[in-house]
Amino acid sequence: MVVSKEEIMHIAKLADLNIQENEIDEYAKNLQDILNFVDVLNNVNTDGVEETMGVISNSNVFRKDEIKEFANRDVLLANAPEQEDGMFKIPKVI
Amino acid sequence: MSREDYEIVIGLEVHSELSTKTKIFCSCPTEFGGEPNTHCCPVCMAMPGTLPVLNEKVVEYAIKAGLATNCEIASISKNDRKNYFYPDLPKAYQISQYDMPLCEHGYIEIEVNGEKKKIGLTRIHIEEDAGKLNHDDYGRGSLVDLNRAGVPLIEIVSEPDLRSSEEVDLYLKKLKSILEYIEVSDCKMQEGSLRADVNVSVRKKGQKEFGTRTEMKNMNSFRSIVRAIDYEAERQIEVLEDGGKIDQETLRWDDVSGKTFPMRDKEDAQDYRYFPDPDLVAIKISEEMKENIRKSLPEMPESRKERYINEYKLPEYDSNILISSKYFSDLFEGATKICNNPKSVSNWIMTDITKELNEKELEPSDIPFTAEELGKLVVLIDKGTISSSIAKKVLDEMFKEPRDPQKIIEEKGWVQISDEGAIKEIVLKIIEANPQSVADFKAGKDKAVGFLVGQAMKETKGKANPQMLNKMFIEELKK
Numbered sequence: 129m130v131v132s133k134e135e136i137m138h139i140a141k142l143a144d145l146n147i148q149e150n151e152i153d154e155y156a157k158n159l160q161d162i163l164n165f166v167d168v169l170n171n172v173n174t175d176g177v178e179e180t181m182g183v184i185s186n187s188n189v190f191r192k193d194e195i196k197e198f199a200n201r202d203v204l205l206a207n208a209p210e211q212e213d214g215m216f217k218i219p220k221v222i
Numbered sequence: 223m224s225r226e227d228y229e230i231v232i233g234l235e236v237h238s239e240l241s242t243k244t245k246i247f248c249s250c251p252t253e254f255g256g257e258p259n260t261h262c263c264p265v266c267m268a269m270p271g272t273l274p275v276l277n278e279k280v281v282e283y284a285i286k287a288g289l290a291t292n293c294e295i296a297s298i299s300k301n302d303r304k305n306y307f308y309p310d311l312p313k314a315y316q317i318s319q320y321d322m323p324l325c326e327h328g329y330i331e332i333e334v335n336g337e338k339k340k341i342g343l344t345r346i347h348i349e350e351d352a353g354k355l356n357h358d359d360y361g362r363g364s365l366v367d368l369n370r371a372g373v374p375l376i377e378i379v380s381e382p383d384l385r386s387s388e389e390v391d392l393y394l395k396k397l398k399s400i401l402e403y404i405e406v407s408d409c410k411m412q413e414g415s416l417r418a419d420v421n422v423s424v425r426k427k428g429q430k431e432f433g434t435r436t437e438m439k440n441m442n443s444f445r446s447i448v449r450a451i452d453y454e455a456e457r458q459i460e461v462l463e464d465g466g467k468i469d470q471e472t473l474r475w476d477d478v479s480g481k482t483f484p485m486r487d488k489e490d491a492q493d494y495r496y497f498p499d500p501d502l503v504a505i506k507i508s509e510e511m512k513e514n515i516r517k518s519l520p521e522m523p524e525s526r527k528e529r530y531i532n533e534y535k536l537p538e539y540d541s542n543i544l545i546s547s548k549y550f551s552d553l554f555e556g557a558t559k560i561c562n563n564p565k566s567v568s569n570w571i572m573t574d575i576t577k578e579l580n581e582k583e584l585e586p587s588d589i590p591f592t593a594e595e596l597g598k599l600v601v602l603i604d605k606g607t608i609s610s611s612i613a614k615k616v617l618d619e620m621f622k623e624p625r626d627p628q629k630i631i632e633e634k635g636w637v638q639i640s641d642e643g644a645i646k647e648i649v650l651k652i653i654e655a656n657p658q659s660v661a662d663f664k665a666g667k668d669k670a671v672g673f674l675v676g677q678a679m680k681e682t683k684g685k686a687n688p689q690m691l692n693k694m695f696i697e698e699l700k701k
């Protein structure tokens with residue numbers, strides 16, 4: 129599988145990254161390396177190996193439905209570049 | 223070709239907020255309202271390094287919804303990340319479920335023109351709600367409130383089995399009622415706790431393939447949904463009849479103009495790049511867990527209806543209205559237990575209570591008084607303590623400031639006059655004042671009695687016992 133220029137631009141857009149024209153080749157090469165590695169993994173013989181859903185084999189880690197209030201809005205908003213009326217202020221969204 | 227040559231095909235994705243006490247992945251309260259960003263913590267605000275832990279009630283409620291809608295429950299399920307950027311989504315991904323939802327292959331039965339029809343459910347999965355964007359006073363920026371971020375939702379996806387806006391309305395009402403009965407969501411439309419994405423397409427009758435569909439997102443009023451579907455289907459048919467083609471796009475319904483408009487869809491919006499959330503582990507549902515949840519399901523509306531017809535001897539019409547909402551149904555059963563007069567309770571719910579709700583644009587869940595209080599009101603009428611016209615005034619009072627109806631009539635001095643001496647005194651006074659009616663009666667006009675009773679009721683501000691008045695007027699006039 130070869131990563132095309134269009135795919136790089138598409139992925140960059142989805143990831144909200146500004147990629148310059150002259151950077152595309154570099155990104156394509158890096159991504160290609162990753163895909164090649166995944167290809168190696170894809171070709172490992174996994175006959176008889178049980179399927180997993182992630183790196184952790186645990187299941188059913190749940191929380192009880194009990195309220196614990198954090199109750200410190202100032203701390204939560206402390207790093208916001210701008211705030212107003214207890215809310216994060218951001219550029220206008222239509 | 224004309225409109226009759228086309229068939230409308232509709233599928234719905236309904237989002238319903240679950241009525242758990244806490245959010246899906248953190249211990250913040252889900253309570254509606256509250257000062258902005260006060261129901262938040264580092265987890266639901268997506269602070270780096272925080273980890274989600276799944277609320278066990280969310281899994282239980284979703285399975286409950288699945289069992290109540292005839293779904294198969296997965297034995298193994300997981301959470302996935304749905305990636306997109308929007309300022310109301312602090313993590314830049316929503317934790318949802320992609321290929322292994324908790325429930326699949328269900329159905330809901332509706333009754334269309336007296337015939338039962340099954341509407342297939344593709345799946346029910348769990349996910350988190352987003353926050354809310356407010357606008358600042360000067361229109362210079364947006365303000366983000368994350369109180370709703372992380373509130374648990376179930377998304378109920380239907381098959382494209384619906385064929386008219388009427389069927390959609392029936393389906394939504396049925397679904398809302400099921401969710402209320404099993405107590406997993408309070409379905410308050412005005413708080414956005416039930417909302418739907420509506421997919422509409424049209425095709426020529428007899429055609430196998432579906433037409434191209436358009437989608438209207440985030441609609442939270444049944445009435446708007448019905449209007450939007452009718453408009454959109456009509457629009458699509460017109461486009462096709464003019465030789466045009468339908469673009470697959472997201473539309474916005476405008477309630478004021480009654481039209482749909484294309485939304486400038488975020489490009490590539492459909493490319494969500496789902497992948498399993500590595501912060502969460504698999505959900506395994508044992509047979510035992512499933513059975514325990516199944517046992518906890520309450521009696522469903524269909525079974526209640528049977529009981530109302532057979533045990534309480536109510537007409538089917540009454541029964542259908544009562545079971546249309548869990549709140550009506552519970553109110554009816556609770557009040558009937560107190561007064562043992564099912565038909566009277568049913569009448570109060572279907573007429574005066576419904577009228578009051580409609581006038582105030584309230585839902586059955588907003589009824590402020592208890593079933594016990596309604597039951598006591600009916601007892602007061604049945605015992606002759608108050609007339610039914612006074613009872614209506616008591617009911618008004620119960621809506622304004624709910625309290626024991628006995629207390630209300632004492633406070634207001636509304637106890638019915640049933641004392642024979644007192645009634646007689648009134649009757650004689652009215653006869654004295656209305657010689658013309660007396661003459662009419664003697665001349666054979668029985669209607670005159672009604673007039674006199676009316677006068678007596680007016681005189682006593684509705685407090686006299688009308689049956690006693692009627693009887694005593696006839697006695698006196700015949701003398």
Ligand SMILES: [Zn+2]
Binds near residue numbers: 249250262264
């Ligand atoms: Zn939280």
